[in-house]
Structures are given as C-alpha cells and as structure tokens.
Amino acid sequence: MKIRNDLYFGDCKEQLLNIPDNSVDLIITSPPYADQRKGTYGGIHPNNYVEWFLPISEQLLRVLKPSGTFILNIKEKVVNGERSTYVMELIIEMRKQGWFWTEEFIWHKKNCYPGKWPNRFRDAWERLLQFNKNKTFNMYQEEVMVPIGDWAKTRLKNLSETDKRRDNSKVGSGFGKNISNWVDRDKAYPTNVLHLATECNNKNHSAAFPEELPEWFIKLFTKENDTVLDPFMGSGTTIFVANRMRRNSIGIEIIPEYFDMVYDKINPVEFYLCEPNEKYEKAKSKRRKAVC
Amino acid sequence: MKIRNDLYFGDCKEQLLNIPDNSVDLIITSPPYADQRKGTYGGIHPNNYVEWFLPISEQLLRVLKPSGTFILNIKEKVVNGERSTYVMELIIEMRKQGWFWTEEFIWHKKNCYPGKWPNRFRDAWERLLQFNKNKTFNMYQEEVMVPIGDWAKTRLKNLSETDKRRDNSKVGSGFGKNISNWVDRDKAYPTNVLHLATECNNKNHSAAFPEELPEWFIKLFTKENDTVLDPFMGSGTTIFVANRMRRNSIGIEIIPEYFDMVYDKINPVEFYLCEPNEKYEKAKSKRRKAVC
DNA sequence: GTTCCGCATGAATCGATAG
DNA sequence: ACTATCGATTCATGCGGAA
Numbered sequence: 001m002k003i004r005n006d007l008y009f010g011d012c013k014e015q016l017l018n019i020p021d022n023s024v025d026l027i028i029t030s031p032p033y034a035d036q037r038k039g040t041y042g043g044i045h046p047n048n049y050v051e052w053f054l055p056i057s058e059q060l061l062r063v064l065k066p067s068g069t070f071i072l073n074i075k076e077k078v079v080n081g082e083r084s085t086y087v088m089e090l091i092i093e094m095r096k097q098g099w100f101w102t103e104e105f106i107w108h109k110k111n112c113y114p115g116k117w118p119n120r121f122r123d124a125w126e127r128l129l130q131f132n133k134n135k136t137f138n139m140y141q142e143e144v145m146v147p148i149g150d151w152a153k154t155r156l157k158n159l160s161e162t163d164k165r166r167d168n169s170k171v172g173s174g175f176g177k178n179i180s181n182w183v184d185r186d187k188a189y190p191t192n193v194l195h196l197a198t199e200c201n202n203k204n205h206s207a208a209f210p211e212e213l214p215e216w217f218i219k220l221f222t223k224e225n226d227t228v229l230d231p232f233m234g235s236g237t238t239i240f241v242a243n244r245m246r247r248n249s250i251g252i253e254i255i256p257e258y259f260d261m262v263y264d265k266i267n268p269v270e271f272y273l274c275e276p277n278e279k280y281e282k283a284k285s286k287r288r289k290a291v292c
Numbered sequence: 293m294k295i296r297n298d299l300y301f302g303d304c305k306e307q308l309l310n311i312p313d314n315s316v317d318l319i320i321t322s323p324p325y326a327d328q329r330k331g332t333y334g335g336i337h338p339n340n341y342v343e344w345f346l347p348i349s350e351q352l353l354r355v356l357k358p359s360g361t362f363i364l365n366i367k368e369k370v371v372n373g374e375r376s377t378y379v380m381e382l383i384i385e386m387r388k389q390g391w392f393w394t395e396e397f398i399w400h401k402k403n404c405y406p407g408k409w410p411n412r413f414r415d416a417w418e419r420l421l422q423f424n425k426n427k428t429f430n431m432y433q434e435e436v437m438v439p440i441g442d443w444a445k446t447r448l449k450n451l452s453e454t455d456k457r458r459d460n461s462k463v464g465s466g467f468g469k470n471i472s473n474w475v476d477r478d479k480a481y482p483t484n485v486l487h488l489a490t491e492c493n494n495k496n497h498s499a500a501f502p503e504e505l506p507e508w509f510i511k512l513f514t515k516e517n518d519t520v521l522d523p524f525m526g527s528g529t530t531i532f533v534a535n536r537m538r539r540n541s542i543g544i545e546i547i548p549e550y551f552d553m554v555y556d557k558i559n560p561v562e563f564y565l566c567e568p569n570e571k572y573e574k575a576k577s578k579r580r581k582a583v584c
Numbered sequence: 585g586t587t588c589c590g591c592a593t594g595a596a597t598c599g600a601t602a603g
Numbered sequence: 604a605c606t607a608t609c610g611a612t613t614c615a616t617g618c619g620g621a622a
Contacts, residue, residue, distance in 0.1 A: 081427040082392045088380040100374045106398055106417050108485050116481060119431060124483030125398050135373040139411060151615060188614065189408060191416030193400050328595050370597060405596045406613030414614075415596065489616055492593045501595095 001225055004248045005239060005266050009259045012231035012252040016059035019250065024063045025138070025226035026247075028217050028238055030073040030209055031056075034086060046079055049086040050093055056231065057094050063229065067138045069221045070099070073107070073213070075126040081119060087127065094131060102137075103130040103192060107213065111197045128194070128213075143219040145187040152186070214238040215245065222247055236262035293517055296540045297531065297558050301551045304523035304544040308351035311542065316355045317430070317518035318539075320509050320530055322365035322501055323348075326378060332547060338371055341378040342385055348523065349386050355521065359430045361513040362391070365399070365505070367418040373411065379419065386423060394429075395422040395484060399505065403489045420486070420505075435511040437479040506530040507537065514539055528554035 008015040031053065034046040044052045060070055076084045091101055105128035112124035199210045214237060218228060224246045230238040233251035235258055242249035243266060253259040300307040324333040326341045336344050352362055368379045383393055397420035404416040488502050506529060510520060516538045522530040525543035527550055534541035535558060545551040 082394050082424075083396060085384055085387065085393070088383055091380055092377055095377065101377070102374050103412050104375060106400070106485075108398070108400065112483055118433075119427075119429070120395050120484070121433070121481055122483045124485045132374075136411070141408075141413070149615060189413055191404055191414045191614095192412070193416045322595080325595050365595095367595070369595080373598085401594095403594080403615035403617095405594055406615080407596055407598090408612050409597055410599095412597075418595080490594065492616060492618095 003225075003243060003246055005243055006248075006250045007233070007239075007259065007263055007266070008250070008252045009254070009256070010252070011254050013056050013059065015252045016056070016063060016231060019059075019063045019229070021062055022065045023227065024229045024250070025065055025068045026071070026218060026221045027060050027064060027068070027229045027231070028071040028073075028214050029230045029232045030234070031232045033075065034077055034084065046077065046084040046086050050089045053090060054093055054097065057099070058097055060229075060231065061098055061133065064133050066133050067136075068133065069102075069137055069139075069217075070131040071105075071217050071221075072129040072131065073126060073209075074129065075123070078120070091129065098133070099131040100133070100135060101129065102132045104128070105130065106193045108193060108195045109198050110195060128217075138221060138223075140220060140223065141189055144190055144216055146190050148186055148188045209234070209237045211237055211241050214241045218242055218245055218247060233262060234258055236265065239266060295517070295535060295538055297535055298540075298542045299525070299531075299551065299555055299558070300542070300544045301546075301548070302544070303546050305348050305351065307544045308348070308355060308523060311351075311355045311521070313354055314357045315519065316521045316542070317357055317360045318363070318510060318513045319352050319356060319360070319521045319523070320363040320365075320506050321522045321524045322526070323524045325367060326369055326376065328369060338369065338376045338378050342381045345382060346385055346389065349391070350389055352521075352523065353390055353425065356425050358426050359428075360425060361394075361429055361431075361509075362423040363397075363509050363513075364421040364423065365418060365501075366421065367415070370412070383421065390425075391423040392425070392427060393421065394424045396420070397422065398485045400485060400487045401490050402487060403492070420509075430513060430515075432512060432515065433481055436482055436508055438482050440478055440480050501526070501529045503529055503533050506533045510534055510537055510539060525554060526550055528557065531558060 008018060032044065034049045035043045057070075064070060074087055074090075076087045078084070095101055107126045107128050109124050109126065112122050115122055194213070194216065196210050196212050214228075214230075218241060222228060225248065227248040227250065228238065228242040229250040229252075230236075231252045233239060233253040236251060236253075239249045239251045239262060251262060253262065300310060323345065324336065326338040327335045329335065349362075356362060366379055366382075368376045370376070387393055399418045399420050401416050401418065404414050407414060486505070486508065488504050491502050506520075506522075510533060514520060517540065519540040519542065520530065520534040521542040521544075522528075523544045525531060525545040528543060528545075531541045531543045531554060543554060545554065
C-alpha cells in the first residue's frame with residue numbers, strides 16, 4: 001500500500017479544518033514555546049498561550065481517532081525568575097475540552113544547553129504530555145521494550161523460593177509456566193522517563209527534536225499504514241520518521257522556508273516528474289509562488 | 293556552636309505556629325501524597341488535597357527567611373486512568389499565596405515500582421518543586437558540582453562515610469580562590485534532573501526517601517549553622533542528614549511511632565543523661581507518656 | 585578485604601469482585 | 604451506579620552472608 005504524505009501550508013488552526021473527523025492515529029508535535037522563538041514564529045506571550053492553543057487543541061480533538069493519542073512536547077519558560085504556569089493551566093483547560101490527561105513522560109535531555117545562572121541550573125528535561133480521547137486507546141508496548149538490566153543474569157539463574165511464591169501467590173498451578181516466562185525474558189518494559197540526546201546538527205529549525213523521540217511514540221502508538229499528524233511540522237522530523245516507518249503522515253507548517261524544505265525533501269519524485277500534489281498546489285498558490 | 297534539633301509532635305498546621313517568622317533557611321519535605329499512605333496517614337482525597345495543603349504552605353511561607361527555599365517532593369496519582377491535576381492546581385494556588393515557583397527539579401527513580409498495565413508504563417519520576425519567597429535567594433552552586441561525565445553515578449551514588457566527612461571539612465576549611473578555580477576545571481554544575489534510586493530497606497517508614505536527596509538540597513541552599521525544617525518528618529531522613537551536615541533542624545511529625553523513633557535516635561545523649569528537651573516534654577505530655 | 589549471590593521490598597495501577 | 608477491597612503484574616537496588 002502506498003504511504004501518503006500530505007503537507008499543508010498555513011496556520012494550523014485553519015489548515016486543520018481540511019482534515020476529516022476521527023482520521024488520525026497519533027498527533028505528535030512540539031509547538032512554538034511561549035515567546036521563545038520570536039524570530040521564526042512571532043512569539044506568543046505566556047499570558048496568551050492557553051488562549052492561543054485551545055482552539056488548536058479543539059481541532060486536534062476532532063481529527064483524532066477515538067483510539068488515538070496526542071503527544072504534546074512542551075516546557076514552560078522562565079519569566080521574571082520563575083517558571084510560568086501556562087502549561088499547568090493548559091492541562092486543566094484541555095481536560096475541560098474533553099481530553100484525558102493520561103500521562104506525563106519526561107524527556108531527559110542528556111546533552112542539554114550549556115550555561116550558568118546565579119539562581120538555577122541548566123534545564124535538562126521537557127514534558128511529553130500524553131492526552132487521549134478515551135480511557136482505552138491503542139498501545140503497542142512490546143514495540144519499545146528495552147534490554148533488561150544486568151541483575152537478571154545472576155538473578156534468573158537460581159530462582160528463590162520467595163520468587164516462586166510471589167510469582168504464583170494464590171495461583172498454584174501456573175508454577176512452571178511463570179518460571180519459564182521469566183527465564184526466557186531478556187527485555188523489560190520501559191518507564192515514563194526517556195533518555196535522549198538533543199540533536200545539535202539541525203541548523204535549519206530552531207527546535208532540536210531528535211528522531212528517536214517521534215520514532216519511540218510512533219512505535220508505541222501506531223502500526224504500519226496508520227496516520228501521524230504534526231500540526232507544527234517545523235523542519236519535518238516527525239514527518240520523515242513516520243514516512244520511513246511506513247506510516248501515513250500529515251504536516252502543517254506556516255513558515256514558507258520550512259514548508260518548502262520538507263516538501264522538496266519528502267516528495268522529490270513527484271516534484272521532478274511533475275506530478276503535482278493537489279494540496280501542495282493549493283498551498284503554493286496561497287503563497288503566490290510558481291510551481292513546476 | 294551547638295547544633296539544635298527541635299522536634300514537634302502533632303499536626304504540622306498547628307505545630308508550625310510555634311516557629312517564629314523568617315527563621316528557616318530551607319524547608320524540604322515530602323507530604324503524604326493524596327490517598328497514598330492511607331495505612332499510616334489516613335489519606336487525603338485528591339479533590340481535597342489543595343484545600344488541605346494551602347493552610348500549611350501559608351505557615352511555611354511565614355516561617356521561611358526571605359533568602360530561603362522550599363523544596364516540595366510530590367507526584368500526582370492516577371485516578372480513573374488519568375493523572376490527577378491537584379499538583380497543577382496547588383502550584384497555581386501557592387503562587388496566589390505569594391510563593392515564587394522558581395523551578396521544577398525531576399527526581400528520576402531508577403528503581404521504580406514494578407508492574408505492567410495495558411495503558412501506561414512504570415512511573416519512574418517525581419517532582420521536586422522549588423518555591424521561594426523572593427526572586428533572589430541563597431544558592432551555593434559550587435557545593436554540588438560534580439565530576440565531568442556521569443555525575444550521578446560517581447558523585448551521588450556510593451559515597452563512603454570518609455568521602456562525606458572529607459566533603460564536610462572542605463566546606464569549613466575554606467579553600468582559596470586559586471584552588472577552587474583549579475577544581476572547577478574537572479567539575480561541572482549539575483542540571484535540574486537528579487538520578488537516584490529509592491531505598492527499599494527502610495522498614496520503619498513507608499516512604500523511601502534516599503539520604504542523597506535532602507543532602508543535595510541542603511548543600512545547595514544552606515551553609516553550616518543554618519536551619520532546615522521538615523514539617524512531615526516521617527522516619528526523619530531530612531533531620532538526620534541535616535544533623536550530620538551540621539545544620540540546625542526542626543522536625544514535625546503526627547504519628548507517635550515515627551516521632552519516638554526519630555527522637556530516640558537523634559538525642560540519645562540528652563535522653564540518657566536526663567537533660568530533658570523542653571519541646572519534647574511538651575510533646576510527650578500531650579501524648580500522656582512518661583519521660584525519663 | 586573483596587566479590588559474589590540470594591533476597592525482600594518499594595509514594596503503583598488495573599480489573600474483577602463484593603457491598 | 605458508585606465505592607471499597609483484593610489479587611496479579613513486574614524490575615532494580617542495597618543489604619548481608621558466603622566464597
């Protein structure tokens with residue numbers, strides 16, 4: 001089956017209207033942080049951030065399948081020496097919109113931005129907020145299992161009496177089965193803390209988003225031929241990873257340079273063979289630029 | 293100078309009234325999480341948590357010095373399949389009380405509770421919320437510098453007693469600028485992510501609070517002869533660490549067994565020499581128990 | 585003295601069952 | 604319907620005894 005990559009140019013609040021209800025399996029995005037990227041996105045003042053984001057999250061709620069997941073990468077900035085509360089307020093307001101705030105993953109940035117301040121240390125983590133439309137949703141936990149710790153090597157050689165009891169308490173007959181399950185196991189389920197380095201080499205977009213991040217969530221929450229949406233596409237990391245993993249993708253971007261960069265990179269064949277993508281035509285015409 | 297350890301028995305909302313205004317340099321505590329320690333602390337329903345905590349944080353604001361810091365260790369529990377929002381609401385309300393929410397540290401619990409669920413992974417982190425009374429406060433960043441590289445492993449884990457003593461004497465002896473500059477070259481400032489394992493062997497208290505946690509913040513925010521307060525003392529980890537580091541300490545605890553355990557452990561000399569501590573007398577009399 | 589190895593336990597959460 | 608209790612699930616750590 002052919003994998004689709006649909007790119008929309010423009011403000012995501014408007015462009016999201018093009019996307020049908022209940023059609024997206026995973027939304028993963030890193031919106032412009034408040035006042036943080038003034039140069040590129042104009043900057044939203046922390047006081048207006050919630051108000052600015054809520055109409056967008058309302059559209060995201062509409063386009064997401066009931067079984068789907070929304071991963072929001074965000075971190076509040078420091079304003080006047082203290083952390084701003086707009087992320088807290090956003091979570092509370094999104095719940096009122098109908099979102100379930102299922103979980104908060106921590107992205108531990110191993111190589112965080114250097115610097116020294118008199119009143120704080122370097123910021124080495126960001127929030128990865130998981131929102132859902134329902135309490136049950138698709139989750140493929142086996143896809144992201146990690147190697148088990150070294151303790152297992154010695155531990156599983158000789159199972160203690162207590163282990164046998166704990167594993168089988170009140171079960172009785174399932175004894176042998178449990179033991180074999182443990183002995184064969186060389187992988188464990190991960191936790192809600194992700195250890196990833198940021199990518200320093202991406203000079204084209206101001207947000208450093210390592211490929212491993214969307215990759216992990218795409219593995220966890222989608223299967224092949226599912227659809228992934230990034231309403232703040234930026235340099236397109238999510239889109240490229242989804243494409244490589246054989247997921248359909250939808251990207252929205254308001255900055256012409258980023259949009260063109262992603263388009264040229266993701267659709268080189270269509271471009272050179274002059275097989276215009278209808279949506280791209282529409283986008284390009286809005287920008288009053290010639291195509292092909 | 294003699295290091296004081298003042299212990300108060302009872303509800304911290306009331307016992308805090310005994311402590312003068314602007315007298316504490318560091319408050320570090322881990323209150324009972326909502327509905328979490330029902331067996332010992334009765335449990336506060338998530339819906340009532342903010343309302344329960346605000347009168348306490350108001351007292352904490354009063355007793356803290358303007359240059360002091362309040363570290364609050366907390367994590368929201370899952371209610372009906374989603375994270376509860378009482379911590380978010382608490383942060384917002386505490387700011388209205390006059391607190392500055394300076395920073396949020398992450399405590400990454402390497403050995404988190406095991407388990408498997410269809411909709412989430414193991415919870416491996418907790419919040420360490422830093423609140424201040426003013427935008428400027430005491431912070432001794434050099435005291436927690438770590439060797440370049442894996443600081444959590446080499447520095448905070450497996451510190452021997454001699455290492456700890458050596459560290460303490462270094463604080464008192466006053467290195468010259470030249471030496472500290474030289475030291476700076478192979479040390480780096482830490483980040484706002486702490487990697488510590490919980491202590492599983494503490495049979496006396498249900499909350500596993502590793503000594504390294506209060507130690508780190510005591511180093512960072514106080515110097516010798518400063519005063520450290522833990523209004524939810526529990527098994528007294530914060531108090532013992534403060535005592536060892538030659539900081540005055542104030543502990544409040546409502547459970548008689550914990551109170552007695554800490555008292556007996558921290559004041560063995562006074563106890564056996566029959567030099568009654570006035571505050572302990574008061575506490576004991578409230579509990580109608582004989583002393584000495 | 586080291587190193588190895590057995591072992592209990594921990595701020596958990598879900599789903600089923602019972603009142 | 605709504606709440607309370609209980610069993611099942613699962614991984615890393617530090618302690619203490621043994622080699």
